Structure formats: C-alpha cells, structure tokens
Amino acid sequence: MDFNPIRRRKVSDQIADNIRDAIVKGDYSPGDPLPAEREMAGHFGVNRSSVREALHRLEAWGLVKIRHGAGAEVADFLSNIGLEILPFLIAPGGQPNFKLLSDILDLRVELLGWTGAKAAQKAEMSAVDELEQILSQLDQAQSTKEVQRLDYDFFDQMVLMSGNRILSMLSNLIRAAYDKNQDIFRSLYEEGINTEYHHRAVKAIRERDAHAARQAMGDYGRVALGGGL
Amino acid sequence: MDFNPIRRRKVSDQIADNIRDAIVKGDYSPGDPLPAEREMAGHFGVNRSSVREALHRLEAWGLVKIRHGAGAEVADFLSNIGLEILPFLIAPGGQPNFKLLSDILDLRVELLGWTGAKAAQKAEMSAVDELEQILSQLDQAQSTKEVQRLDYDFFDQMVLMSGNRILSMLSNLIRAAYDKNQDIFRSLYEEGINTEYHHRAVKAIRERDAHAARQAMGDYGRVALGGGL
DNA sequence: CTTCTTAGATTGGTCCGACCACCCGGCCAT
DNA sequence: ATGGCCGGGTGGTCGGACCAATCTAAGAAG
Structure with a gap:
C-alpha cells in the first residue's frame, strides 16, 4: 500500500487561506472593502457560515476589520497585525520581501546575543549538556537541511535555557516564519556553517560568562546570518 | 460634549471573554477538555453559532485546540500561545504574575537599548524633533498617568524611528500589555521619573552615536524600570 | 480471560433559511 | 443647510437539520 494520504481540510480553512493570500499578495490593500459575506459564499459555493x-x-489575526452593518475591510497592515501571519508576509506570492527579511534577521541577531547572555546566567548544567549534544550532531551533520534544522534547534534550546517565557513565544514565532520559508533561508546554509561561534557560546555558558556568550552569539548572527542577505 | 460612550458588545465576544478568563485564571488547565459547544450554548442561553x-x-489565539468529533481542550499554554493574549496573562484574576512581569521587563530593557541604537543609525532628523517634543512634554507633565503615557509614547516614537517593522509589531503588543494593566505598572511611575536618560538618548541619536544611545536606554530600563519590580 | 470488531452515542463541521441590529445613502420637510 | 425618515445592504444571531470524525462500550472471536 503506497497511496498518498487523503488531505481533508476544513472548508473555512481553505476560504481563510484564500482571502489571506489575496491580501498579502496585494490584491487588496489596507482600507479596501472586502466582498460581502453572502457574495463570497456564493462565489465559493459554500455556506455563509x-x-x-x-x-x-x-x-483575530488582525488582517481584516469587520464592522457590523458596514462590511469588512483590510486592516491597517503591519501596525496592529498579529505575528501569526508573519510567516506568510515573508514571501507573498513567492516574492521574498527583503526589507522584512532583513528586519527579522536584525532582530534575531540581537535576540541571539541576549539569549546567550541570559542562558549563561540561568542555565542548568544538565541543559548545557543537551545543548552540547545538539552541537555535536551539528558538527557531524551532512545535508544542508539537517544543518539548518539543528542550527535552529540549537537556538531553541538556548532560548529554553534562558528561562524567559516571552522570549520563548517570540522564538516560536520566528521559528515558524523560518520553517514556512525554508527554501528562502536555506541559501544561508548551503556552503555549510562555521560552528566556531557555537562552541564559543557553549563554553561561555558553561563558565557562566554572560558577556562572552553574548559576544559569541552576536558575532555568529552578524557574520553567518547577517552577511547572507 | 462629555458623554460616556455607549458600549454594545457582541454575544460571541462576551462568551470568548468568559472562556478566556476561565482559562487564564486556571479553572481549566492545559489538556483539560472544555464542555461541548451544545452544552455551553445551553448554559449561556445563546445559539450554538x-x-x-x-x-x-x-x-486562533492559540488558547484552545479543537478536534473534530472529539471536543475542544485547553491548548498547551505558553509554548505556542499567540502574543495577543499576553495582556490577559499578566494579572489573571487580579493576581499579578510576577514571573511573567519580570520576563516582560527583562525583554523590554533589552529592546530599549537596541531600539536606541537602531534609531541613532537610521532616524530622520524630523523624527528626532518629534521625539524631543514628546520629551519636553514629559518634563512638564504633572499627573502620574500623564507621565506614564508620555514615557510609552517616547519609546513608541523611538521604535518608529528604528524602522524595524517586526520591532513595531512587538512593541505594539508590549504596549497593549501595559495599557491593559496600567494600574500594576503605575507604581513604577508614582514617584516621578528621572528624564536624564531620555535626554542622553535624544542627544546620542541626534549625534548618531549608536553606542551611547544603547547605553542610555539600557541604563534607563535597568535603573528606572527593572528596579521597580 | 484478552483482543478485536462493531454499532451507537457524542461532538465538531457545514448547510439552510429566517430575522434582528446596524450602517449608509438618498429623499423630504423644516 | 439642517435634521428626520426611510429603504436597501451588511454583519450578528437564531433554530434546526444533517454530515463527518471520534469516542465508547457491548458483543464476538481467539
């Protein structure tokens, strides 16, 4: 038996994806009115519900604004938007948004450094062992895909060690953005990565040297990630 | 004209608030099953829709997980949760969550410094003028409430000047968390604030001295905000 | 006894048609 | 020009029905 899995998606999900894509692709701009619910239902051949x-x-994601009696319109983008749709904003219609990408990388570089520092202050030693294990896997990784995944895992583990829940939430969102656009970020890893910074960071964390950990992760972000775009 | 606005809330909004509060207060823990839709509808005396x-x-906010045929359950908190409900997590049932508060302040201090540095690099001079204007208002402000608001406005303006859209989204979320819990954060401002750091930051931004701007805002975060909790 | 099957009950997903509440624009009397 | 009225269009709620996925427990097979 080797059939393809049956993919059953909720009708409302498909509709939502449809509208979302139309908006992020730019078919509708902020302020533009959307078709009425009854009209869309007829168009898609589904129920209004x-x-x-x-x-x-x-x-709920902040993409549209609905007003009772007056219809729905595209919300004011990028000001109050929920970070959930960040993954879809990165490459709307296949075209990477380089300004946004560089914003994300900028922020990630900053957070990398801070995360390293916090981890150095708060990490349990058992967690450091896990971090080291991920790093050893990273050193032995073959495929680009594997390297990419393990590099993210390394950062995730460090975020966990920092103990800051807000940072965890934020890291999850950035990770989601990366995962949904793997091919775009893959180019950063195609020539392999230099794990020298990772090793410096692990060493610093083990010695509880927050400043060195910040330096190592910040350098990594600037050199390895920042230069790629 | 000085009337109170008439507020009319949608039924579904009230229901959502009800369930949300029950969850963040801890009446339901992650993994716990929620009552069936039909049951809730009967309980609240509203339609199932x-x-x-x-x-x-x-x-959509990541608070519950719905499975076709199997009911809804409270999602695994704080791991995949949307940042939209952050404001409600700060003081569930009136009890401040100090661990979470300190996490937020920690992150804010870090972001303050970075924002200052970025603003120094990228800001338009006209924007610096606006920033200075906010600061002069802050110097003359009388009430605690006013000081609080202008201090936030000052930070918001700097975020705008940094030009990083992700930072803007993030800042909006933190600001929302502050606004919804004003009374909790007010204690930080009750003895007035020292605007020395603000002035140092403005001066540094005007001179495009990123390092000094980072230092000034970081100091402000650590001294004025970090010490209050 | 344990394990598997199966039929029924429970629950969420979709549909339909109706009515209410609200917003907007145009018309009219003032 | 102003305010009031009204009608059409829109989102919000309702109730009832059926479909689809899941769970549960009784019964069959070993």
Whole structure:
C-alpha cells in the first residue's frame, strides 16, 4: 500500500487561506472593502457560515476589520497585525520581501546575543549538556537541511535555557516564519556553517560568562546570518 | 460634549471573554477538555453559532485546540500561545504574575537599548524633533498617568524611528500589555521619573552615536524600570 | 480471560433559511 | 443647510437539520 494520504481540510480553512493570500499578495490593500459575506459564499459555493468563520479568524489575526452593518475591510497592515501571519508576509506570492527579511534577521541577531547572555546566567548544567549534544550532531551533520534544522534547534534550546517565557513565544514565532520559508533561508546554509561561534557560546555558558556568550552569539548572527542577505 | 460612550458588545465576544478568563485564571488547565459547544450554548442561553465563533477566536489565539468529533481542550499554554493574549496573562484574576512581569521587563530593557541604537543609525532628523517634543512634554507633565503615557509614547516614537517593522509589531503588543494593566505598572511611575536618560538618548541619536544611545536606554530600563519590580 | 470488531452515542463541521441590529445613502420637510 | 425618515445592504444571531470524525462500550472471536 503506497497511496498518498487523503488531505481533508476544513472548508473555512481553505476560504481563510484564500482571502489571506489575496491580501498579502496585494490584491487588496489596507482600507479596501472586502466582498460581502453572502457574495463570497456564493462565489465559493459554500455556506455563509463558513465564510464568516474564515473572516473572523482573519480578524483575530488582525488582517481584516469587520464592522457590523458596514462590511469588512483590510486592516491597517503591519501596525496592529498579529505575528501569526508573519510567516506568510515573508514571501507573498513567492516574492521574498527583503526589507522584512532583513528586519527579522536584525532582530534575531540581537535576540541571539541576549539569549546567550541570559542562558549563561540561568542555565542548568544538565541543559548545557543537551545543548552540547545538539552541537555535536551539528558538527557531524551532512545535508544542508539537517544543518539548518539543528542550527535552529540549537537556538531553541538556548532560548529554553534562558528561562524567559516571552522570549520563548517570540522564538516560536520566528521559528515558524523560518520553517514556512525554508527554501528562502536555506541559501544561508548551503556552503555549510562555521560552528566556531557555537562552541564559543557553549563554553561561555558553561563558565557562566554572560558577556562572552553574548559576544559569541552576536558575532555568529552578524557574520553567518547577517552577511547572507 | 462629555458623554460616556455607549458600549454594545457582541454575544460571541462576551462568551470568548468568559472562556478566556476561565482559562487564564486556571479553572481549566492545559489538556483539560472544555464542555461541548451544545452544552455551553445551553448554559449561556445563546445559539450554538455564537459559542462556535467564540471558541474559534480562542483557537486562533492559540488558547484552545479543537478536534473534530472529539471536543475542544485547553491548548498547551505558553509554548505556542499567540502574543495577543499576553495582556490577559499578566494579572489573571487580579493576581499579578510576577514571573511573567519580570520576563516582560527583562525583554523590554533589552529592546530599549537596541531600539536606541537602531534609531541613532537610521532616524530622520524630523523624527528626532518629534521625539524631543514628546520629551519636553514629559518634563512638564504633572499627573502620574500623564507621565506614564508620555514615557510609552517616547519609546513608541523611538521604535518608529528604528524602522524595524517586526520591532513595531512587538512593541505594539508590549504596549497593549501595559495599557491593559496600567494600574500594576503605575507604581513604577508614582514617584516621578528621572528624564536624564531620555535626554542622553535624544542627544546620542541626534549625534548618531549608536553606542551611547544603547547605553542610555539600557541604563534607563535597568535603573528606572527593572528596579521597580 | 484478552483482543478485536462493531454499532451507537457524542461532538465538531457545514448547510439552510429566517430575522434582528446596524450602517449608509438618498429623499423630504423644516 | 439642517435634521428626520426611510429603504436597501451588511454583519450578528437564531433554530434546526444533517454530515463527518471520534469516542465508547457491548458483543464476538481467539
């Protein structure tokens, strides 16, 4: 038996994806009115309830604004938008948004350094062992894909060690953005990576040297990631 | 004209608030099953559609997980949760979550410094003028509430000047968390604030001295904000 | 006894049609 | 020009029905 899995998606999910893509691709700009619920339902050939559900999900994500009696319109982008749709903003319609990408990398570089420092202050030694284990796997990794995944795992583990929950949430979002656009970020890893910085960071964390850990991770972000774009 | 606004809330909004509060207060823990939609509808005396709408909004925020045929359960908190509900996590049931508060302040201090540095690099001079204007208002402010608001405005303006959109989104979320819990954060401002750091930061930004700007804002975060909790 | 099957009950997903609440624009009397 | 009225369009809620996925427990097979 070797059939493809049956992919069953909720109607409302598909509708939501449809509208979301249309918005991030630029078919609708902030302030533009969206078609009425009844109209969309007719267009898609589904019940109005499903359209409503989709529309309300997009509203919860901050993409659209719904006003009773006056219809729905595209919300003011990038000001109050939920970070959940960040992954979809990175490459709308396949075209990478380089300004946004560089913003993300900038922030990540900063957070890398801080995360290293915090981890050095708070980490349990058992967690450091796990971090070292990930690093050894990273050293032996063959494929680009594997290197990419382990590099992210390394950062995730460090975030965990920092003990800051907000940072965890934020890291999850950035990770989601990376995962959904793997091919775009892959180019950063195609020539392999230099794990010298990782080793410096682990050493610094083990010695509880926050300053050195910050330096190591910050250098890594600037040299390995920042230069790639 | 000085009337109070008439507020009319959607049924589904009230339901969503109800369930959200029950969850963040701890009446339901991650993994716990929620009552069935039909049951809730009967309990609240509303139609099932409204309950569904509320439930799906909470799902979009990452608070609950809905499985077709198996009911809804509280999602694994704080791992994949949307940052939109951060404001409600700060003081569930009126009890401040000090661990979370300190996490937020920690992150804010770090971001303050970075924001200052970025602003020094990228800011338009006209924006610096606006920043200075906010600061002069801050110097003359009388009430605690006013000081609090202007201090936030000062930071917001600097975020704008940094030009990083991700930082803007993040800053909006933190600001929302502050606004919804003003009374908790007010204690930080009750003895007035020392605007020395603000002045140092403005001066550094005007001279495009990124290092000095980072130092000034970082110091402010550590001394004025970090010490209060 | 344990394990597997299966039928029924439970729950979320979708649909339909109806009505209410609200917003907007145009028309009219003032 | 102003305010009030009204009608059409829109989102919000309702109730009821059926479909689809899941769970549960009784019964069959070993």
